[in-house]
Amino acid sequence: MKRYVVLGASAAGISGADMLRKLDKEAEILLISEETEIYSKCIMHYYMSGDKTKEQISFINKTFLKDNRICWKKGKRAVKINCTEKKVFLEDGEGVSYDKLLIATGSRGYLPPVKGLDNAENVCAFHTLGDCEIVLKKACTARNIVILGAGLVGVDAAYGLLHLKKRITMLDVNSHMMAVQLDQRAADIYEKEFDKRGVHQIYNTGIKEALKDDDGRIRELILTDGKTLPCDLLIIAAGTRANTELLEQTDLKRDQYGLLINEYSQTSDRSVYGAGDITGKNMVWPSAAKEAMTAAYHMTGTKFPMTDFFKGKATIHTFNIPTMAYGLPKAPDDSYTVEIKEKENGSYQKVIHKEGKIFGMILQGDLYFAGILNQLISTKADIRKLDKPVLELEYGDLIGSSREVGHI
Numbered sequence: 001m002k003r004y005v006v007l008g009a010s011a012a013g014i015s016g017a018d019m020l021r022k023l024d025k026e027a028e029i030l031l032i033s034e035e036t037e038i039y040s041k042c043i044m045h046y047y048m049s050g051d052k053t054k055e056q057i058s059f060i061n062k063t064f065l066k067d068n069r070i071c072w073k074k075g076k077r078a079v080k081i082n083c084t085e086k087k088v089f090l091e092d093g094e095g096v097s098y099d100k101l102l103i104a105t106g107s108r109g110y111l112p113p114v115k116g117l118d119n120a121e122n123v124c125a126f127h128t129l130g131d132c133e134i135v136l137k138k139a140c141t142a143r144n145i146v147i148l149g150a151g152l153v154g155v156d157a158a159y160g161l162l163h164l165k166k167r168i169t170m171l172d173v174n175s176h177m178m179a180v181q182l183d184q185r186a187a188d189i190y191e192k193e194f195d196k197r198g199v200h201q202i203y204n205t206g207i208k209e210a211l212k213d214d215d216g217r218i219r220e221l222i223l224t225d226g227k228t229l230p231c232d233l234l235i236i237a238a239g240t241r242a243n244t245e246l247l248e249q250t251d252l253k254r255d256q257y258g259l260l261i262n263e264y265s266q267t268s269d270r271s272v273y274g275a276g277d278i279t280g281k282n283m284v285w286p287s288a289a290k291e292a293m294t295a296a297y298h299m300t301g302t303k304f305p306m307t308d309f310f311k312g313k314a315t316i317h318t319f320n321i322p323t324m325a326y327g328l329p330k331a332p333d334d335s336y337t338v339e340i341k342e343k344e345n346g347s348y349q350k351v352i353h354k355e356g357k358i359f360g361m362i363l364q365g366d367l368y369f370a371g372i373l374n375q376l377i378s379t380k381a382d383i384r385k386l387d388k389p390v391l392e393l394e395y396g397d398l399i400g401s402s403r404e405v406g407h408i
């Protein structure tokens with residue numbers, strides 16, 4: 001019987017295993033993960049805030065593995081892959097053979113090379129459920145919590161800690177919150193909500209050095225503007241890196257970001273596939289799931305190439321304020337056209353395009369326009385062929401002109 005081995009049990013691993021079973025009813029599917037829980041990182045902050053239990057942040061139902069005859073080896077770290085022998089080796093020495101392998105071992109938080117940050121007991125990541133438990137425990141006794149990074153991860157960490165009523169400061173080298181996804185106008189509303197809840201925010205500033213006490217614990221941060229900040233818990237949310245250690249002794253091709261895959265999620269070895277954050281690109285949940293499903297198709301013998309529809313797409317619901325962002329938050333130069341629409345109810349719409357192609361969009365508050373924009377983006381429509389500004393379009397305009405709308 002054919003054996004598919006899937007390394008990693010998160011967005012990519014679970015989506016891949018699920019699709020493998022849909023496409024191959026007979027094969028053996030073996031899922032291996034270092035962690036012992038299956039949960040969504042996107043809603044992990046609700047566990048930290050006490051709004052949800054561990055069970056409620058799971059994204060599979062209780063019988064998923066049994067129903068799909070997926071054997072899960074949990075709490076097992078893979079340490080080596082031998083592509084010639086088609087074997088994965090686990091930390092406890094066990095060797096697991098595969099016919100086809102899907103590597104979906106994801107990513108981890110990045111510790112910036114700042115003097116004093118390494119080996120400090122009160123520096124934590126916020127990337128896994130395990131990190132979440134550690135942060136919660138340490139936060140209970142901390143007085144001054146600093147979160148380095150006000151991107152999606154930093155914002156989640158801050159939200160998750162609000163209920164502890166501690167002094168929280170968010171630091172970011174960018175000029176505003178979630179700067180990769182949002183412009184200042186869209187970020188404003190979230191910054192104000194955090195402000196109202198007492199979260200201090202410092203932008204355009206990073207950490208120059210962390211000063212430690214005699215026990216090796218950070219007690220104060222020297223910032224890049226020369227000011228100092230008291231700190232007895234530092235949460236690092238300043239970037240993500242692919243978990244590439246496992247690939248090091250293999251010939252699997254990599255680039256500076258992570259594992260290289262083609263449009264079928266296949267690596268440089270014909271029996272090995274990759275999906276999700278391990279590639280170091282498009283590090284968002286929908287991309288991980290889609291790459292894994294694409295891999296499953298190819299692993300079971302169907303060619304179903306992937307499009308980059310989800311690249312850079314983010315949805316934000318912090319404080320129940322919905323925002324959807326795609327691509328560039330700001331026009332890089334004057335050669336781009338920027339359309340903006342603001343309504344009295346606070347809703348905000350922005351589209352950035354050039355030569356008929358959409359490069360970025362932000363929808364905040366009212367998301368009804370998302371369907372139209374998604375359609376334009378996914379069909380790669382040439383918007384020059386539509387005779388209205390993008391933000392004036394209605395569904396009827398797309399249907400009526402579908403044959404005239406070209407693809408680029």
Ligand SMILES: Cc1cc2nc3c(=O)[nH]c(=O)nc-3n(C[C@H](O)[C@H](O)[C@H](O)COP(=O)(O)OP(=O)(O)OC[C@H]3O[C@@H](n4cnc5c(N)ncnc54)[C@H](O)[C@@H]3O)c2cc1C
Pocket residue numbers: 007008009010011012013032033034035036040041042043044076077078079104105106107108126127128152153156243246275276277278282283284285286288314315
């Ligand atoms: C706090 C936070 C909030 C986020 N919010 C959003 C959001 O709102 N929207 C969005 O689209 N994306 C969000 N993301 C990003 C999204 O969660 C990731 O893109 C997605 O989880 C990637 O899935 P993955 O399966 O590739 O890897 P991961 O989720 O990193 O999972 C990796 C899996 O591999 C296992 N593993 C790792 N190493 C080994 C090994 N050596 N052996 C065996 N198993 C191993 C792990 O145990 C885990 O099961 C967020 C991320 C974080 C950290």
